[in-house]
Amino acid sequence: MVIVGAGECGLRAGLALREEGYVGPVTLIGEERHLPYERPPLSKDILTDEQLLPPRIVRPTEALEAAGITLLLSSKAVSIDRAARRAMLGDGRALSYDKLLLATGARPRRLPQLDRLGERVLYLRGYDDAVALRGYLDRRSRLAVIGGGFIGLEAAAAARQRGAAVAVIEAQPRVLMRAVPAEIAEVVTARHAAAGVDLICGDGFAEIADTGNGLGISLTSGRRLEADAVLVGVGAVPETALAERSALAIDNGIAVDETLATSDPHIFAAGDCCSFPSPVYDGRRIRLEAWRNAQDQGALAAKNMLGAGLPIESAPWFWSDQFELTLQVAGIAEGATNVVRRDVAENAFILFHLAPDGRLLAASGIGPGGAVGRDVRIAEMLIMRRAIPDPRQLASPELRLKSLLAG
Amino acid sequence: MANWIAACAADDIDEEDVIRFDHGGRTFAIYRSPDDTFHATDGLCTHEKVHLADGLVMDDIIECPKHNGRFNYKTGEARGAPVCVNLKIYPVRREGDTILIELD
Numbered sequence A: 001m002v003i004v005g006a007g008e009c010g011l012r013a014g015l016a017l018r019e020e021g022y023v024g025p026v027t028l029i030g031e032e033r034h035l036p037y038e039r040p041p042l043s044k045d046i047l048t049d050e051q052l053l054p055p056r057i058v059r060p061t062e063a064l065e066a067a068g069i070t071l072l073l074s075s076k077a078v079s080i081d082r083a084a085r086r087a088m089l090g091d092g093r094a095l096s097y098d099k100l101l102l103a104t105g106a107r108p109r110r111l112p113q114l115d116r117l118g119e120r121v122l123y124l125r126g127y128d129d130a131v132a133l134r135g136y137l138d139r140r141s142r143l144a145v146i147g148g149g150f151i152g153l154e155a156a157a158a159a160r161q162r163g164a165a166v167a168v169i170e171a172q173p174r175v176l177m178r179a180v181p182a183e184i185a186e187v188v189t190a191r192h193a194a195a196g197v198d199l200i201c202g203d204g205f206a207e208i209a210d211t212g213n214g215l216g217i218s219l220t221s222g223r224r225l226e227a228d229a230v231l232v233g234v235g236a237v238p239e240t241a242l243a244e245r246s247a248l249a250i251d252n253g254i255a256v257d258e259t260l261a262t263s264d265p266h267i268f269a270a271g272d273c274c275s276f277p278s279p280v281y282d283g284r285r286i287r288l289e290a291w292r293n294a295q296d297q298g299a300l301a302a303k304n305m306l307g308a309g310l311p312i313e314s315a316p317w318f319w320s321d322q323f324e325l326t327l328q329v330a331g332i333a334e335g336a337t338n339v340v341r342r343d344v345a346e347n348a349f350i351l352f353h354l355a356p357d358g359r360l361l362a363a364s365g366i367g368p369g370g371a372v373g374r375d376v377r378i379a380e381m382l383i384m385r386r387a388i389p390d391p392r393q394l395a396s397p398e399l400r401l402k403s404l405l406a407g
Numbered sequence B: 001m002a003n004w005i006a007a008c009a010a011d012d013i014d015e016e017d018v019i020r021f022d023h024g025g026r027t028f029a030i031y032r033s034p035d036d037t038f039h040a041t042d043g044l045c046t047h048e049k050v051h052l053a054d055g056l057v058m059d060d061i062i063e064c065p066k067h068n069g070r071f072n073y074k075t076g077e078a079r080g081a082p083v084c085v086n087l088k089i090y091p092v093r094r095e096g097d098t099i100l101i102e103l104d
């Protein structure tokens, strides 16, 4: 078994192969030089902590050795000979496989017009990116963030916590336009504003120029900003280069079926790099960039590489931490016509998104710490069951949401 | 040396649920299982320091509210990513309506 991509998903798949009792060779190929580590802290603790923390590795070397997983770091898979079932590495090595998993993740969407500005233009995907960004986060520095999505906002919050001056430039009329409803975006906006983040929505950059000791940013509205660095957070694109070169079907990511098999039955794909038919949403093809999905699909891919033939079951689930707030979204709200609000604690609420037929499609919540976690999790289970909950019960904080699971 | 502390009344916890109990600068989580037994663990998740009492109890499992890490609250065993460090458990005794836990 060969796995390309030593991120959350690839490693989970490797470990799961062993948990499933597979005893043959497992090789995990990773382009980065670090042991597999968690990405979510990169826009959180790794930026805010007083000390520069090391990458938060998922399993130490000894655990990988004990599991009999051969880890090839700083190695890139450059091509696949599908007929001979061999994966070729950059250094010329060839690895034979029975089944191959592509867990190649995603990379930040780049703004090539900014390349000429050099090191002051930053992206955030890997540990080394976070270390570079950290270098600009102190009381004297000014950071401009392009894009009011999750990564941009988390980095902006972290930068403020370290005392840097921060402006966020978002082209849409509000932040998190596609990801969360306006009511939740308002809470996020207010929290950032209270912390002194300059949130500029409905505006974009017309030009960014090197001023010798910084960057001068002209906005389309005519406003001008100065910054020591610009963080570009305008979304991610699935890493499909290897799959494309191998002529696998691509459709907003490596296209897989409900068992995570690509158009080649010996090759599977999972995690941020793949698009799949979502069972909960009537087979609609979606692609997620979410940590738990990477875990779940890694585990499922392992089973199916061993022939289990199991379909994807989980519903999308995502969280984001900004300041003391945690935001969680389960499901996909698209198509919802009715929104019901449940106040779970002071400053913590959940919005339930219901389809015209009353089916629960999604739940999004925001609040301090773990305030919304339990109810969003219960909502997720209801979503997977395609439940039609009573909106009045959803809205009623006295009713334990868990009682709806009994029905 | 046994150090039993009265933590709560049995009725403070619903069946298949959990509450938070703070004592001596520490925080614990106390559980009531579906078969009506009581259990206690450290209050914070071993992944990030989040109160497990805000989490969801299902059978023998407590699910962390932050990233859905799972523990068996009867044994403390970590039961699924992202948690891989077990949770410390404490002996629990019921005396009438009072739930006591033994601290070290």
Ligand SMILES: Cc1cc2nc3c(=O)[nH]c(=O)nc-3n(C[C@H](O)[C@H](O)[C@H](O)COP(=O)(O)OP(=O)(O)OC[C@H]3O[C@@H](n4cnc5c(N)ncnc54)[C@H](O)[C@@H]3O)c2cc1C
Pocket (backbone or CB within 6 Å): A004, A005, A006, A007, A008, A009, A010, A029, A030, A031, A032, A038, A039, A040, A041, A042, A043, A075, A076, A077, A078, A103, A104, A105, A106, A124, A125, A126, A151, A239, A242, A270, A271, A272, A273, A288, A289, A290, A291, A292, A294, A317, A318, A319, A320, A321
């Ligand atoms: C800054 C940041 C913060 C995040 N915060 C959250 C959060 O709060 N909540 C949440 O739910 N999700 C969050 N995410 C998303 C989550 O981290 C991803 O969904 C998850 O990492 C996806 O895992 P993956 O294994 O599919 O891909 P990745 O983690 O991207 O791993 C893919 C790996 O494959 C390697 N690779 C690619 N091509 C090749 C090749 N040809 N040969 C060898 N190696 C290759 C890459 O170098 C990479 O190491 C965050 C992501 C980032 C970047």
Ligand code: FES
Pocket (backbone or CB within 6 Å): B045, B046, B047, B048, B049, B050, B064, B065, B066, B067, B068, B069, B070, B082, B083
């Ligand atoms: S904080 Fe509990 S699982 Fe992450």
